[in-house]
Amino acid sequence: MDLNLLLIIPILTILLLLLYLPSIHSLTTPSPLSSMSDPVLPSQKKPPFSHIPPTAAVSSGTSEIRVVHHEDLNKKILVALIVASSLLVVILILLLCLWIYRVKKSKKSNIEMAQQSQDAPKGLSLGPILDKFNPLRMTGKKGSVTVIEYEWLVSATNNFHEDNVIGHGAFGSVYKACFNDHFLAAVKRIHVSGPDAHRGFENEISCLSRIQHQNIVNLLGYCIHGDTRFLVYEMMHNGSLESQLHGPSHGTNLSWQQRMKVALDIARGLEYLHERCTPPVIHRDLKSSNILLGSNFNAKLSDFGLATTGGIHGKNNIKLSGSLGYVAPEYLLDGKLTDKSDVYAFGVVLLELLIGRKPVEKMSPSQCQSIVTWAMPQLTDRSKLPNIVDPVIRDTMDLKHLYQVAAVAVLCVQPEPSYRPLITDVLHSLIPLVPAELGGSLRITES
Structure with a gap:
């Protein structure tokens, strides 16, 4: 029923009562003239002491009839x-x-609007991307992540043809997928053969559905088909940092300035995870293969399957995992995991950018050497430092900047976690070393 109509009905009822009651009152209340006895002429006056005539009884009866009439009206x-x-x-x-109904509806509407406003920043940069997808192929939502039909993924990857393979992970391969309007995306196929793979898949969706940052890869959707899981990411056209540094090009596509921009982008992504997220997030598997590069070599963190919320974790409440060469000593030996573990891994990646060598290299069939162990004595010696720099970028940078970057790397890979800087301090140290047009604050005055 309309609210306005319900408001009008009681008003009309009250008005009718106000109009009706006076008329009833006029019927029940005798007028002054009728209450007086009929006028008697002086000649008709009775003697004062005369007896009451028999007609008085009739008069009395008439009065009784009128009382009964009044009682009916009162009823x-x-x-x-x-x-x-x-x-x-x-x-x-x-x-x-x-x-009450409207109040509840209003509260529900306000809650929905609040949720939409909270999700708006997450979907802001994804809007143009998600518009590429055919809505008919979206079967639902999980947070801000779209559920995509399996048949659509088969079509976009040409039935997961080997020619579309662009990478390999611990639990499966990554495929290039061409959707409608020639929109490209990366599809990771995960074979769930155990609890670790299933846990990593769920963790990836949980983390990336609530994280949105310019230096963290966008998860566009996911699919579950039997025992196989699929994650659909935005396409990063220059692949991983590992493939750029240690692949066929051997880092020739990355100049000194571009490498510093990559380092700055990684630091910004980690700073967001450690300082801006509530609760803080520890990536736990930072390495060059999990750093993806866009068309302008803008770097984004990926693979959050092992990510966990911040705080101090011991060996009793978290399973030891990670990649050899990037795992912090205290985590490897004691199972102690903090945000400083990510800082250590960042230091290893920074050494890769600086030196161009893999984090772990085989010295013999039975012996391996880490880049940290090999480089540490030379990083602190200014006379030896220029000689261990990647030949691709050697002599292309200001030596002062080289010393500063080496000093940051040395601090990040300290064996004792308390000696390592916070990622915020690392970020502020790198900003002055990156040209302003690449996201830093360095002003280049000479060619």
């Missing part, structure tokens, strides 16, 4: 008042119910 008034009161009570109850 009618009482009934009318009861009916009107009941009607008003019913209307007030209806109004109360309608008001």
Whole structure:
């Protein structure tokens, strides 16, 4: 029932009662003239001591009849008042119910609007990307991540043809997928052969559905088909940092300035995870293969399957995992995991950018050497430092900047976690070393 109509009904009822009651009152209340006895002429006056005539009885009877008439009218008034009161009570109850309903509906609407406003920043940069997808192929939502039909993934990857393979992970391969309007995306196929793979898949969706940052890869959707899981990411056209540094090009596509930009982008992504997320997030598997490069070599962190919330974790409440060469000593030996573990891994990646060598290299069939162990004595010696720099970028940078980057790397890979800087301090150290047009604050005055 419309609220306005319910408001009008009691008003009309009250008006009718106001109009009706005076008319009833006029019927029940005798007028002054009728209450007076009929006028008697002086000649018709009776003697003061004369007996009452027999007609007095008739007069008395007439009075009794009038009393009975008044009682009937009073009953009618009482009934009318009861009916009107009941009607008003019913209307007030209806109004109360309608008001409660509208309040609940308004609260629900406000909650939905609040949720939309919270999700808006997450989907802001994804909007143009998600518009590429055919809505008919989206079967649902999980947070801000779209559920995509399996048949659509088969079509986009040409039935997961080997020619579309662009990478390999611990639990499966990554395929290039061409969707409608020639929109490209990366599809990771995960074979769930154990609890670790399933846990990593769920963890990836949980983390990336609530994280949105310019230096963290965008998860566009996912699919579950039997025992196989699929994650759909935005396409990063220059692949991983590992493939750029240690692949066929051997880092020739990355100049000194571009490498510093990559380091700055990684630091910004980690700073967001450690300082801006609530609760803080520890990536736990930072390495060059999990750093993806866009068309302008902008770097984004990926693979959050091992990510965990911040705080101090011991060996009793977290399973030891990670990649050889990037795992911090305290985590490897004691199972102690903190945000400083990510800082250590960042230091290893920074050494890769600086030196161009893999984090772990085989010295013999039975012996391996880490880049940290090999480089540490030379990083602190300014006379030896220029000689271990990647030949691709050697002599292309200001030596002062080289010393500063080496000093940051040395601090990050300290064996003792308390000696390592916070990622925020690392970020502020790198900003002055990156040209302003690449996201830093360095002003280049000479060619």
